[in-house]
Amino acid sequence: MSNVTNLKTAEPWKVIAFRIGAQEFCSDIMSVHEIRGWSPATPLPHSPDFVYGVINLRGVVLPIIDLSARFGFGATVPTAQHVIIVAQARKRTFGLLVDAVTDIVTVNDDLIQPTPNVTSELGHHLLRGVLVLEGRMISVVALDEIAPEDEREVA
Amino acid sequence: MADDALTHIKQTYFAECEEQLAELESGLIAIADGDRDPETINAVFRAVHSIKGGAGAFHFDDLVRFSHVFETALDNLRSGRIEASPALTKVMLRAADTIADLVTATREGGAIEPSSYQSVLDELAALDANGGEAEEADEFADLGFEPIVVSFDDADMDAADGAVTADGRNLFTIVFKPLRSMYRNANEAGLLLRALGQIGDAEIICDDAELPVLQDLDPEESYLRWRIRLTTEDSEDAIRHVFEFVEDDCDLQIWPGHCDEPPAAVDPLAFLTSADDLPAIAQDGALANAEAQDRAVKIAPPIVHAAAPTIRVEIDRVDRLVDLIGELVINQAMLAQRFVELGVERGSPVALSLDEHDRLTRGIQNSVMAIRAQPVKSVFQRMSRVVREVAAMTGKSVRLDMEGENTEVDKTVIEHLTDPLTHMLRNAIDHGIESPEKRLAVGKRAEGSVRLSATHRSGRIIIEIADDGAGIDRGRVREMAVDKGLIAHDALLSDEEIDELIFHPGFSTAKEVSNLSGRGVGMDVVRKSIQALGGRIGIASRPGHGSIFTLSLPLTLAVLDGMIVKVAGETLVLPLASIVETLQPKADSLRGFGVEDKLILARGAVTPLIDVGLRLGYRAVHADPLGCVVILVESERGGRCALLVDAILEQRQIVIKSLEKNYGLIPGIAAATILGDGRVALIVDVDAVIAGHAGPHQSVQRIQPLQVSA
Numbered sequence: 001m002s003n004v005t006n007l008k009t010a011e012p013w014k015v016i017a018f019r020i021g022a023q024e025f026c027s028d029i030m031s032v033h034e035i036r037g038w039s040p041a042t043p044l045p046h047s048p049d050f051v052y053g054v055i056n057l058r059g060v061v062l063p064i065i066d067l068s069a070r071f072g073f074g075a076t077v078p079t080a081q082h083v084i085i086v087a088q089a090r091k092r093t094f095g096l097l098v099d100a101v102t103d104i105v106t107v108n109d110d111l112i113q114p115t116p117n118v119t120s121e122l123g124h125h126l127l128r129g130v131l132v133l134e135g136r137m138i139s140v141v142a143l144d145e146i147a148p149e150d151e152r153e154v155a
Numbered sequence: 156m157a158d159d160a161l162t163h164i165k166q167t168y169f170a171e172c173e174e175q176l177a178e179l180e181s182g183l184i185a186i187a188d189g190d191r192d193p194e195t196i197n198a199v200f201r202a203v204h205s206i207k208g209g210a211g212a213f214h215f216d217d218l219v220r221f222s223h224v225f226e227t228a229l230d231n232l233r234s235g236r237i238e239a240s241p242a243l244t245k246v247m248l249r250a251a252d253t254i255a256d257l258v259t260a261t262r263e264g265g266a267i268e269p270s271s272y273q274s275v276l277d278e279l280a281a282l283d284a285n286g287g288e289a290e291e292a293d294e295f296a297d298l299g300f301e302p303i304v305v306s307f308d309d310a311d312m313d314a315a316d317g318a319v320t321a322d323g324r325n326l327f328t329i330v331f332k333p334l335r336s337m338y339r340n341a342n343e344a345g346l347l348l349r350a351l352g353q354i355g356d357a358e359i360i361c362d363d364a365e366l367p368v369l370q371d372l373d374p375e376e377s378y379l380r381w382r383i384r385l386t387t388e389d390s391e392d393a394i395r396h397v398f399e400f401v402e403d404d405c406d407l408q409i410w411p412g413h414c415d416e417p418p419a420a421v422d423p424l425a426f427l428t429s430a431d432d433l434p435a436i437a438q439d440g441a442l443a444n445a446e447a448q449d450r451a452v453k454i455a456p457p458i459v460h461a462a463a464p465t466i467r468v469e470i471d472r473v474d475r476l477v478d479l480i481g482e483l484v485i486n487q488a489m490l491a492q493r494f495v496e497l498g499v500e501r502g503s504p505v506a507l508s509l510d511e512h513d514r515l516t517r518g519i520q521n522s523v524m525a526i527r528a529q530p531v532k533s534v535f536q537r538m539s540r541v542v543r544e545v546a547a548m549t550g551k552s553v554r555l556d557m558e559g560e561n562t563e564v565d566k567t568v569i570e571h572l573t574d575p576l577t578h579m580l581r582n583a584i585d586h587g588i589e590s591p592e593k594r595l596a597v598g599k600r601a602e603g604s605v606r607l608s609a610t611h612r613s614g615r616i617i618i619e620i621a622d623d624g625a626g627i628d629r630g631r632v633r634e635m636a637v638d639k640g641l642i643a644h645d646a647l648l649s650d651e652e653i654d655e656l657i658f659h660p661g662f663s664t665a666k667e668v669s670n671l672s673g674r675g676v677g678m679d680v681v682r683k684s685i686q687a688l689g690g691r692i693g694i695a696s697r698p699g700h701g702s703i704f705t706l707s708l709p710l711t712l713a714v715l716d717g718m719i720v721k722v723a724g725e726t727l728v729l730p731l732a733s734i735v736e737t738l739q740p741k742a743d744s745l746r747g748f749g750v751e752d753k754l755i756l757a758r759g760a761v762t763p764l765i766d767v768g769l770r771l772g773y774r775a776v777h778a779d780p781l782g783c784v785v786i787l788v789e790s791e792r793g794g795r796c797a798l799l800v801d802a803i804l805e806q807r808q809i810v811i812k813s814l815e816k817n818y819g820l821i822p823g824i825a826a827a828t829i830l831g832d833g834r835v836a837l838i839v840d841v842d843a844v845i846a847g848h849a850g851p852h853q854s855v856q857r858i859q860p861l862q863v864s865a
Contacts, residue, residue, distance in 0.1 A: 040834060041835075042725065042726075042827075042834055042835040042836065043725065043773075044818070044821055044824070044837070045771035045772045045773065045822075045823060045824060045837075046771070046772060046821055046822055047821065051818075053835075054814070054827065054835045055834075055835060056829045056834060056835050058482075059478070059481065059485065059812070059829065060812070060816075060817070061812045061813065061816070061818070061827045061835055062817060063817055092816075092817045092818075094818075148817065148818045148819055149819065
């Protein structure tokens with residue numbers, strides 16, 4: 001639960017900000033391994049619609065989560081401009097399919113406001129809060145909630 | 156010594172214990188089977204001796220005490236003082252089990268209540284009392300480490316002649332003469348002397364009086380004797396502790412004070428006052444020599460075996476290597492594909508180099524896999540204990556024969572074999588083998604037989620568990636299946652289909668819940684764990700003659716021979732092992748069935764036709780079988796199914812990649828791999844795909860309810 005700990009520390013920390021459609025999101029930079037261009041993925045049968053498929057990341061089978069679909073904005077139709085953010089949470093390594101990475105921002109806890117009380121799933125648990133910065137509003141993604149679930153854990 | 160260094164040494168010790176225990180058990184079993192080769196007995200003795208030696212170094216006292224008694228009994232066996240009777244080997248096997256338990260308990264930092272194995276100790280001691288000498292029996296009785304050579308620790312002596320220094324430290328004189336057998340047992344005099352130096356200030360003088368001229372020298376004989384003057388804060392016990400493991404293999408005298416002779420002097424012994432004056436000449440080398448020779452005769456020197464040199468390597472390093480080779484194989488395939496894309500001609504020099512590279516890569520791959528391959532012996536040997544225990548618990552008499560213990564299979568497979576084999580053997584004895592009375596009544600030998608064998612067959616390892624028991628009582632199995640609502644009371648089932656029922660969850664044919672069954676672990680669990688390994692399990696049973704369970708497992712969990720197919724635009728891999736044949740469907744062999752099911756007439760049998768693309772959700776409607784390819788596969792149940800795919804691309808070895816690690820289980824998919832184009836392809840779990848199909852084929856349909864409840 002690295003995100004939670006970081007939210008509580010007074011030290012400034014860094015986030016990678018990225019864009020899906022017109023909205024900006026971010027994630028703790030410590031959870032991000034690398035950023036890579038889009039490559040064709042192999043779809044997985046019987047998977048939720050937000051699981052775009054799997055790709056080969058230097059010999060590791062990497063599931064790709066379509067964040068746009070996950071947040072309910074609709075499935076992404078990937079192009080060469082799309083980006084995969086390779087992240088790690090709950091001991092799983094996975095890729096986040098996003099439109100573009102915007103920048104790296106240094107933030108501290110004061111800048112983060114709790115998620116507004118909205119009814120959507122997005123507001124409920126997929127976000128940790130909202131970062132307000134120079135007129136921008138960047139939602140902090142809860143990677144622990146995004147990581148692929150193990151069926152056995154759920155069962 | 157640093158803690159982690161000590162921990163590391165302990166780990167090595169326990170790893171070696173595992174080997175010694177295996178050696179011990181296999182030796183004892185050989186002896187029980189009538190093997191009278193002295194080397195077998197020696198090997199068993201060595202095993203216990205090594206366990207005891209290491210245990211002493213770490214002060215695992217319970218283990219030392221037990222192994223000492225065991226070792227002494229083995230020594231008597233070795234010297235021929237007691238006979239290797241069936242009763243004796245039985246006790247010794249129990250002792251071997253106990254020592255294994257002690258090792259396990261010790262490794263986990265626990266202990267076993269000594270009373271629980273007291274009976275084994277008593278029996279071991281009794282063995283000797285029957286055939287051994289009184290002196291040895293006494294030695295068992297106190298289980299201690301009192302030296303054989305006369306002890307001179309007379310309390311009066313302390314005060315008598317300056318045995319205590321001014322600062323309160325104790326003075327001792329020690330005469331230490333290793334016997335030939337001490338070196339034979341791989342003990343080192345230098346280490347013992349150094350250990351003495353650690354408990355106090357030692358003045359060590361070597362006496363080489365017995366050393367003959369070179370031409371008379373027997374390189375394996377022990378000629379040297381040491382005299383040590385020790386000033387220490389410790390007691391005599393501490394000194395004895397140093398010699399604890401060689402006490403039977405040396406002449407040892409210890410007396411308080413620094414006088415030249417033991418208080419009850421036998422013979423005058425000369426010694427020099429400083430270690431610098433080496434070599435010292437002793438005037439008397441005959442002390443206790445007669446006794447020494449006497450013992451040397453009793454302890455036949457073990458024959459040293461020349462084994463192929465080996466090294467210990469952490470398994471992580473090998474695993475890493477296996478992973479890297481997997482990458483290399485994938486990379487090789489990608490490279491080959493690029494060459495094709497570039498239009499390189501087959502016979503061109505660059506293509507030939509690539510072929511050579513491919514050959515080398517496969518060579519490396521095979522070699523690396525061979526490093527991780529291990530004989531199934533390690534698992535098989537554990538089974539003999541299972542058989543003994545279950546036989547004892549059920550009051551049956553069972554002998555276990557093993558074949559092909561040296562058949563090698565990848566370590567990852569071995570690790571998963573113990574539990575299924577244990578369950579199957581328990582079942583074979585508990586349910587299969589009849590009681591001795593019943594066996595005699597039907598004209599069989601009172602002793603039941605279970606055979607465990609392993610062989611390599613077409614790239615897989617086949618393990619068979621065959622018993623000569625009653626076989627499956629099909630009437631009862633059927634009855635129970637009907638009672639439990641698993642099958643209709645009027646269902647027509649073949650013998651094989653009835654036998655299959657025992658793999659149903661919770662199915663038990665035992666008339667009552669015994670100690671062994673009724674724990675909720677049945678053949679269904681065995682089947683699941685074997686399937687998880689990519690294996691299959693089958694049964695063949697003849698009433699009155701016994702049953703044979705056959706396991707077929709891949710040799711490794713790292714690579715797989717696969718058929719690469721195309722389904723709805725996706726590339727999939729079918730494990731070659733499950734494929735029976737491929738065929739091009741013809742219009743007249745196809746039949747519709749029900750609303751959307753299809754059948755195909757293949758090899759004279761009506762077989763359900765499953766569209767893999769439909770089943771995995773790649774397409775919504777059944778593909779037109781004409782223009783597609785049908786792959787006939789065999790399921791775990793022995794039933795055949797026809798899988799419909801769009802095209803067959805190629806057949807090749809693939810490297811298995813985990814999907815579970817970063818994602819999770821997907822029904823119908825076993826794992827993933829990476830193909831030559833660098834993309835991930837999914838490996839189809841053939842049985843899951845078939846099982847998910849409520850097919851119209853009779854046998855499938857009947858078995859179906861089992862699948863649903865599973």
